[in-house]
Structures are given as C-alpha cells and as structure tokens.
Amino acid sequence: MSATPHRVAVMQPYFFPYVGTYQLAQAVDEFAFFDDVNFIKKGYIHRNAVLLDGQAHPFTIPVRDASQNRHIGDHHYTGDWQPFLSLLHRAYRRAPQFDAAYALVESVVKDADDNVARKNALSFVRVFEYLGRNKTWSAASAHAVPAEIRGPRRILALCRALGAAVYVNASGGRALYAPEDFEREGIALRFLSSQPDAYPQAGSGFVPNLSMIDLLMHLPPAEVNARLVQFRLEP
Numbered sequence: 001m002s003a004t005p006h007r008v009a010v011m012q013p014y015f016f017p018y019v020g021t022y023q024l025a026q027a028v029d030e031f032a033f034f035d036d037v038n039f040i041k042k043g044y045i046h047r048n049a050v051l052l053d054g055q056a057h058p059f060t061i062p063v064r065d066a067s068q069n070r071h072i073g074d075h076h077y078t079g080d081w082q083p084f085l086s087l088l089h090r091a092y093r094r095a096p097q098f099d100a101a102y103a104l105v106e107s108v109v110k111d112a113d114d115n116v117a118r119k120n121a122l123s124f125v126r127v128f129e130y131l132g133r134n135k136t137w138s139a140a141s142a143h144a145v146p147a148e149i150r151g152p153r154r155i156l157a158l159c160r161a162l163g164a165a166v167y168v169n170a171s172g173g174r175a176l177y178a179p180e181d182f183e184r185e186g187i188a189l190r191f192l193s194s195q196p197d198a199y200p201q202a203g204s205g206f207v208p209n210l211s212m213i214d215l216l217m218h219l220p221p222a223e224v225n226a227r228l229v230q231f232r233l234e235p
Helices: 018-027 082-092 098-109 116-130 151-162 170-177 177-182 214-218 221-228
Strands: 007-011 029-035 047-052 055-060 135-139 168-172 186-193 231-234
Touching: 007 018, 018 055, 018 116, 018 168, 018 186, 018 214, 018 221, 029 055, 029 116, 047 082, 047 214, 047 231, 055 082, 082 098, 082 214, 098 116, 098 214, 116 135, 116 214, 151 177, 168 170, 170 186, 177 186, 214 221
Parallel strands: 007 029, 007 168, 029 135, 168 186
Antiparallel strands: 047 055, 186 231
C-alpha cells in the first residue's frame, strides 16, 4: 500500500478566523503560517467579527506601530486585551458553551508572547487541542526561502521545503495559481470548498462567516468537530 500523499497548506496567520480557515488546516498534514509576508492593515490578520445582538459585530485587536512595509512576524499586539474580552462577555455570556470557549480564547490572549504571527498561530493550535485533533504546524520563515522569491514561486518553494505532494489552498485563490506550475514540480494543486452546516445562534436568523469564536461559543466540541470536516477538495 502506498503512503498517503503529504498535504500542505500555507496561509497568513489570522486571529481566530472563520471556520473555513480551520478546515484548511484540518485538510492537510502540515499547515505553515505565512509569517514572512507583509502585514495588511485592512485585512483580517487582526480583525474579524462576532455575533452581538443577532448581528455581525466587527472587532479589531490593536497592533503596535502597524505598517504594511514590515512582515506580519515583525509586529506585536499592544497587549490591551480587556476591550476584546469585554466584548466577548457582552456578546456570549448566555451562549451554551461560554465557559469553555471563553477559557480557550483567554488562554490565547493572555499568553505572554504578543507577537502577532505567533499569537495568531496559537489561536489555531489551541482550538485543535481543544477539539482533540493533532496537527503539524510550522512558520514559513523557518524554511529559509529567499526573500526575492515571491508570489506563486514562493509557495512552490515552500512546498518543496515541506516535502508536499499536494498543495491545498482556499477556493478564493484559484486565480493566483496555475496547476501546470505545480504539476512540473510533481505536486497536485487542490482547492478547498467550505460547506459547514448552519448552527443555532442567538437571534432570529443565522449569520455565517463569523470568527471561529462564534462556533465555539454555541456548539460543544463534538459538533464543532463535525463542521470542521464539512468541505470538499476540488481540482
């Protein structure tokens, strides 16, 4: 029997992103955090939304001296976490899984290391630990790909460094990559189509694509695990 192909994903480290990004991590054997690309001020690295009064409520975690001219891994949070934790109290204090989910989030934000890339990576690692799932994690910067290699060529270089047989990307990246470039390297290119079931939330309707925190607040680990595998890998 042949060995299972080594599946790899590379993605910027986001702070408790939506479930689809966690599904991307679940779909692969090794997930590399793209910490050595530039910070995006208006992106989702330090921003997302939770459910408050039945509606999506955006939040932004303050970053010290944020600059789009420096790498994500060169940034640090200010350490002022109380407004965010207070928001979670207001939004979810009556949620069925509040105690466990709040403790998980608190363990991340109160970790002494406020480096943005490492803190955000921790928001993945702790969720997978909470769900009883094992995963291999790494930082892209640890693989010593020269800085002058950029764009799709950088992803291919990281795939080689990680020994990837399959590279999995979010479906939104279809326009960025050409399958033949990966085929020349002996790597299959796949895209993840996220299809998680809706779940009961406070309010009259379902609000999708919120931070993973919302899912953790409303569902026990077994049901979160079920949604973590509700995706398809497509050519």
